[in-house]
Amino acid sequence: MRENILLFSNAYHAFILNEIEYASRSFKRVVLLCPYHQELDKVCKRMKNVEYLYEECDYRINLKNLVLALTVFDRVALKQILLAFKNKKITRSYLYIIFSYMLSTVILKKVMKKIISESGEWIALSLWFAQTAYAFSRIKGNYKELKIFSLAHSFEVDDKKNKYINYSFKKMCHDNLENIFFISRNVMEEYIQNHVKKQFWRDDILSVYYLGTIKKQQGDCQMSVDGKFRLVSCSHCIEVKRIDLIIEALGHIEDIEIEWIHIGDGKLFNSLKKQAESLKRDNIRIKWLGKKNNDFVHQFFVTNAVDAFINTSFSEGIPVSLMEAMAYGIPVIATDVGGNSEIVFNDINGFLLSENPEAKEVAASIRKLFNMSTDNRKNLRKNSAEIFERSFNADKLRPEFYSLLKGKKEIV
Structure with missing residues (x-):
């Protein structure tokens, strides 16, 4: 041997x-x-x-x-x-x-x-x-x-x-x-x-x-209880990640108080921030955390409320970032590219968008998750954690x- x-x-x-x-x-x-x-x-x-x-x-x-x-x-x-x-x-x-x-x-x-x-x-x-x-x-x-x-x-x-x-x-x-x-x-x-x-x-x-991937922290992420909807993305700020689509989608939402946190930097970081500033929506709050190490991401999930993790890339393998979010019971919204359909299942642990969604489709998925009953949202979170443990641990x-x-x- x-x-x-x-x-x-x-x-x-x-x-x-x-x-x-x-x-x-x-x-x-x-x-x-x-x-x-x-x-x-x-x-x-x-x-x-x-x-x-x-x-x-x-x-x-x-x-x-x-x-x-x-x-x-x-x-x-x-x-x-x-x-x-x-x-x-x-x-x-x-x-x-x-x-x-x-x-x-x-x-x-x-x-x-x-x-x-x-x-x-x-x-x-x-x-x-x-x-x-x-x-x-x-x-x-x-x-x-x-x-x-x-x-x-x-x-x-x-x-x-x-x-x-x-x-x-x-x-x-x-x-x-x-x-x-x-x-x-x-x-x-x-x-x-x-x-x-x-x-x-x-x-x-x-x-x-x-x-x-590895779940580095004990415990699960909690969902928001103050009526806000907290959305997280984590990726390099490059064309393939299509982060501008998230910004466009938020521009279609006027009736939900949303806090979007993006982790990661890259060559489009400043231009994306500028695009986001043009939204000028009182109901949208955006935090750009910039480049952080992997330990920070895991710690963030157990110390902050997160209602959904979103990935709008036009090409992927199977994103480790999705697995990490699911490890802590976070529902995921992702485009149907690469291996995303092997990890995201509609109405089971989140929502699978079309391969090239319009901003309105992304906004609709956010709104749908927000409008779910507490029990249904808890089921999505439970399923996310179970799918990770069964297939991606x-x-x-x-x-x-x-x-x-x-x-x-x-x-x-």
């Missing part, structure tokens, strides 16, 4: 913190290959069996790295660049993506020479179905006994969210990975329908395993996943 695992990511994301925790419980040795991040460093230092190799993970654009990237430049990369020229998609950003694919391969080759020469058999897990999955695919031929897997979210396969998807790279991953684990069934099925079947790629390596899901990687369980 394999006792060592290598986790590889070309960028930090909060979900990696949980993955390190669960991997460390299942494997004797865990190596994390990822650019430096303070939160990752803090978590890794707490665990004796985790080694954080951030110095090796250098994605800076400089002459040295450009030369290194060229040493592994292959026909697949050339094909992608030629296609980009043909489709007039060559940009600086696109070329950096190609560069990062090549550099991921360089970084991985160097690390593999170090760790594979040491004792023990290894499992390799790419935390994204992109650069790092491709890098593992490139080195597979040199390490026949290495078992390689990849997680797949939505960004890596959603054409609407990511215009720099490289499907030639995906084909190489299909040919060389043991399994690709999608975090959403809807996203996986859309990927199969739109790409795998059309290009006759193998689909027997695709499975669904939810990431889930990482303390149940992820130990099972890592047991699967070790070979203790069969992949389904």
Whole structure:
């Protein structure tokens, strides 16, 4: 049985913190290959069996790295660049993506020479179905006994969210990975329908395993009892999150006293605040809390009344933010995109909006929840907490996943 695992990511994301925790419980040795991040460093230092190799993970654009990237430049990369020229998609950003694919391969080759020469058999897990999955695919031929897997979210396969998807790279991953684990069934099925079947790629390596999340605080969130309706959203202020739609929806509500709290910042933060100021409604109060760490969000849910959590994105995997709200019994309102319909059920734990709702539809869902009887609202809250516990509690899901990687369980 394999006792060592290598986790590889070309960028930090909060979900990696949980993955390190669960991997460390299942494997004797865990190596994390990822650019430096303070939160990752803090978590890794707490665990004796985790080694954080951030110095090796250098994605800076400089002459040295450009030369290194060229040493592994292959026909697949050339094909992608030629296609980009043909489709007039060559940009600086696109070329950096190609560069990062090549550099991921360089970084991985160097690390593999170090760790594979040491004792023990290894499992390799790419935390994204992109650069790092491709890098593992490139080195597979040199390490026949290495078992390689990849997680797949939505960004890596959603054409609407990511215009720099490289499907030639995906084909190489299909040919060389043991399994690709999608975090959403809807996203996986859309990927199969739109790409795998059309290009006759193998689909027997695709499975669904939810990431889930952790409930960090004891207790549940309470609903408002003073006649106000308190709405919370938590996301980066970027186009895909469509926060402007929430503001437009609030503009259609004149008969309810609403307090909307947004957690998160981003490039649209100031313009969204300016848009919100133009509402000029006495019944609407808006709080922009800006960037907060994850612990703050969990603490907020148990120390403040929240009547609904809202997500109006036009593209998602399965948002961890929805899971976190549900963990504390908060009803959710979300657009029917990505895996949202796998977690939000109409009149059960909230409301599922259409994929591209008008502001009036969003406003109607807020009004409907506000006008529910106290008992019905309590049922929504109870159902939210139960759905989280049954299907999205990482303390149940992820130990099972890592047991699967070790070979203790069969992949389904």
